[in-house]
Amino acid sequence: xxxxxxxxxxxxxxxxxxxxxxxxxxxxxxxxxxxxxxxxxxxxxxxxxxxxxxxxxxxxxxxxxxxxxxxxxxxxxxxxxxxxxxxxxxxxxxxxxxxxxxxxxxxxxxxxxxxxxxxxxxxxxxxxxxxxxxxxxxxxxxxxxxxxxxxxxxxxxxxxx
Numbered sequence: 001x002x003x004x005x006x007x008x009x010x011x012x013x014x015x016x017x018x019x020x021x022x023x024x025x026x027x028x029x030x031x032x033x034x035x036x037x038x039x040x041x042x043x044x045x046x047x048x049x050x051x052x053x054x055x056x057x058x059x060x061x062x063x064x065x066x067x068x069x070x071x072x073x074x075x076x077x078x079x080x081x082x083x084x085x086x087x088x089x090x091x092x093x094x095x096x097x098x099x100x101x102x103x104x105x106x107x108x109x110x111x112x113x114x115x116x117x118x119x120x121x122x123x124x125x126x127x128x129x130x131x132x133x134x135x136x137x138x139x140x141x142x143x144x145x146x147x148x149x150x151x152x153x154x155x156x157x158x159x160x161x
Contacts, residue, residue, distance in 0.1 A: 011062040018059020025052040044124035058138025062145040097146035104139035
């Protein structure tokens with residue numbers, strides 16, 4: 001199995017997890033609002049919505065990068081010739097991949113500390129290191145996708161997009 005197929009599988013799994021988290025988040029928020037009408041709100045909604053929001057965001061990073069759906073400001077670079085634009089894209093991919101690889105590593109290290117010390121959320125007393133690990137994985141898949149974009153940019157022979 002090559003690196004691109006592994007990356008695609010990880011992106012798909014994270015998108016599924018993010019989609020499930022988004023559905024749970026919407027259902028929980030809706031239930032909380034509806035139950036507030038009868039003065040029985042769902043306890044700990046803020047915590048759970050925060051955790052689920054982190055999964056939604058982390059799950060979408062790699063997929064969104066692969067589709068090139070992130071906002072790109074290319075006012076200056078669109079005027080450059082193809083090879084220059086490709087070189088700038090390569091540098092951008094390399095720097096961003098390195099940054100998010102470090103972010104993933106440090107987020108994972110933080111999650112390990114939370115796990116080792118038995119850190120729990122304030123209201124519901126939920127161990128939240130699994131959510132931190134999920135975010136770390138999302139950053140890692142994002143970095144991998146950026147790295148694969150870098151390789152594609154370096155190996156491409158035509159003009160930049």
